[in-house]
Amino acid sequence: MNAALSVDGLEVIFDRFRALKGVSLEVRSGESYGLVGESGSGKSTLLRAIAGLAPIASGSITVNGKTLGKNRDKAFYREVQMVFQDPYGSLHPRQTVDRLLQEPLAIHGFADGEKRIIRALDEVGLGTGFRFRYAHQLSGGQRQRVAIARALILEPSILLLDEPTSALDASVQAEVLNLLEEVRRRRKLTFLMVSHDLAIITHMCERLMVMQSGEAIENLTASQLVGHRVAKDYTRNLLRASEGFVRTARAD
Amino acid sequence: MSTEVVQSRRDWLLSERPASRMQARLGRAYVTWRRFSANRLAFVGLLIIIALLLVAAFADVLAPYSPTFGDLKGSRLLAPSAAHWFGTDDLGRDIYSRIIYGSRWTLYVVILVAVIAAPIGLLVGTVAGYAGGWTDAILMRITDIFLAFPKLILALAFVAALGPGIENAVLAIAITSWPPYARIARAETLTVRNSDYIKAVQLMGASPFRIVLRHIMPLCISSLIIRVTLDMAGIILTAAGLGFLGLGAQPPLPEWGAMIASGRRFVLDQWWVAGAPGFAILIVSLGFNLLGDGLRDALDPRSGDQ
Numbered sequence: 191m192n193a194a195l196s197v198d199g200l201e202v203i204f205d206r207f208r209a210l211k212g213v214s215l216e217v218r219s220g221e222s223y224g225l226v227g228e229s230g231s232g233k234s235t236l237l238r239a240i241a242g243l244a245p246i247a248s249g250s251i252t253v254n255g256k257t258l259g260k261n262r263d264k265a266f267y268r269e270v271q272m273v274f275q276d277p278y279g280s281l282h283p284r285q286t287v288d289r290l291l292q293e294p295l296a297i298h299g300f301a302d303g304e305k306r307i308i309r310a311l312d313e314v315g316l317g318t319g320f321r322f323r324y325a326h327q328l329s330g331g332q333r334q335r336v337a338i339a340r341a342l343i344l345e346p347s348i349l350l351l352d353e354p355t356s357a358l359d360a361s362v363q364a365e366v367l368n369l370l371e372e373v374r375r376r377r378k379l380t381f382l383m384v385s386h387d388l389a390i391i392t393h394m395c396e397r398l399m400v401m402q403s404g405e406a407i408e409n410l411t412a413s414q415l416v417g418h419r420v421a422k423d424y425t426r427n428l429l430r431a432s433e434g435f436v437r438t439a440r441a442d
Numbered sequence: 443m444s445t446e447v448v449q450s451r452r453d454w455l456l457s458e459r460p461a462s463r464m465q466a467r468l469g470r471a472y473v474t475w476r477r478f479s480a481n482r483l484a485f486v487g488l489l490i491i492i493a494l495l496l497v498a499a500f501a502d503v504l505a506p507y508s509p510t511f512g513d514l515k516g517s518r519l520l521a522p523s524a525a526h527w528f529g530t531d532d533l534g535r536d537i538y539s540r541i542i543y544g545s546r547w548t549l550y551v552v553i554l555v556a557v558i559a560a561p562i563g564l565l566v567g568t569v570a571g572y573a574g575g576w577t578d579a580i581l582m583r584i585t586d587i588f589l590a591f592p593k594l595i596l597a598l599a600f601v602a603a604l605g606p607g608i609e610n611a612v613l614a615i616a617i618t619s620w621p622p623y624a625r626i627a628r629a630e631t632l633t634v635r636n637s638d639y640i641k642a643v644q645l646m647g648a649s650p651f652r653i654v655l656r657h658i659m660p661l662c663i664s665s666l667i668i669r670v671t672l673d674m675a676g677i678i679l680t681a682a683g684l685g686f687l688g689l690g691a692q693p694p695l696p697e698w699g700a701m702i703a704s705g706r707r708f709v710l711d712q713w714w715v716a717g718a719p720g721f722a723i724l725i726v727s728l729g730f731n732l733l734g735d736g737l738r739d740a741l742d743p744r745s746g747d748q
Contacts, residue, residue: 242645243644264647266647267645267647268647274641274642279637279638280638282639282657283639284660286460288463294647297646297648297652298647322459322460322462322463322465322466323458323460323466324466327458344646
């Protein structure tokens with residue numbers, strides 16, 4: 191299996207602040223790869239840098255064998271799409287779902303827009319009843335489904351997921367994760383997924399990378415994480431934190 | 443129309459599941475309209491502006507006398523009466539007729555200024571806000587320069603250079619009134635340019651031009667409409683001021699500002715000559731202000747649903 195996405199020595203600097211310090215990673219085609227770490231560890235920045243939304247200081251990114259330059263071209267956006275964390279902020283407040291989905295098709299000059307929009311809405315389980323609604327007429331889960339439909343409508347091969355469920359409540363989280371899983375299997379997509387929820391990562395991803403303050407500190411497989419076979423203390427702390435609050439035995 | 447028909451129409455407009463693009467758009471317009479018409483004063487403002495439009499459109503029918511030719515022999519400076527509702531001026535012209543025809547010039551000035559100034563301001567502001575960096579710095583410094591000029595003085599200089607006349611007055615006012623719109627549009631753009639929904643469009647591969655035109659401008663337009671409406675009273679007053687100074691409309695055009703200027707010589711004895719056009723300016727300015735306030739409540743992007 192060859193690499194769908196590989197990142198080599200990526201540095202991102204915001205106004206003298208080094209958000210990423212030479213991170214490298216390789217995601218195989220058709221794989222689901224997780225990024226975990228605490229807030230501010232640079233996992234979202236890595237995702238945004240790949241998408242071209244963060245200033246890259248050095249390092250290289252290769253997508254499907256093509257190394258990316260400074261500016262992303264339209265062909266790149268047909269290969270790589272992203273789903274944002276906050277479904278309340280990622281949909282334009284003055285556009286209907288229909289407009290939102292039409293925009294990428296218009297930019298890339300697809301002729302059969304009508305058919306694609308209906309298919310995309312069906313695929314994410316919304317149906318055409320939602321087609322002419324505005325974002326404020328949708329619930330959080332529905333909004334995230336629209337965002338997923340928008341990302342999928344260009345038929346990308348790689349999907350970047352920036353904590354796609356952290357803003358949703360537990361039952362809706364499961365629905366959206368199942369939807370993503372189903373879409374990945376059907377379309378043979380490659381996922382690069384950021385989350386601070388280790389349960390989600392172990393459920394969704396085969397391999398993962400642990401990050402801390404802009405550096406990659408450990409590469410693991412999901413089964414290693416489940417079995418607590420980790421090398422670094424930081425990862426062990428993350429695991430302990432993810433188990434939630436445990437009442438300590440009272441010393442009588 | 444029976445009540446059921448009205449009821450079902452309202453349900454159709456307020457439907458949570460619109461079936462077509464048209465229905466979604468109309469539904470949104472209807473919600474805005476309901477918010478607007480709940481405000482009584484704003485409604486009064488709208489009625490004043492509609493009345494102004496109707497008067498301007500049907501001036502030929504409504505005016506009992508000619509606005510430019512008067513009876514010099516028998517009807518100079520007559521007080522208001524049944525024959526001349528607002529009296530007559532020093533050239534024997536019926537003031538009521540002149541005010542009716544003058545509404546056309548008022549509308550002409552207001553609409554032309556809005557059509558010239560608002561798009562310039564919108565374009566400069568959104569481009570500066572979205573592009574940032576050098577583009578922003580240069581565009582905003584130019585805006586600052588225009589903003590630093592006293593409005594009436596620049597208009598005076600402009601009219602002095604190009605010659606008096608209502609077209610030049612309009613141009614002068616337009617040139618001095620776009621900078622605030624650019625400021626508003628830029629501020630609005632800065633608040634949305636880093637939002638996820640704009641990032642999402644960038645990730646679609648949209649060109650900056652497309653993003654500004656189709657995604658950012660629609661978000662700036664409502665605050666701009668509000669500001670332009672509120673400014674219209676000021677535009678009317680500036681136009682009237684230029685007319686009053688003899689630099690705007692030239693005689694015998696029945697422009698309200700020029701009418702006040704010619705009436706000021708008899709303002710103590712024949713108060714109606716200056717009073718009637720002054721009152722007309724007052725009413726129309728008030729109408730625009732009330733309308734603007736109402737629009738602010740109805741269109742404010744930060745109120746209620748987004």
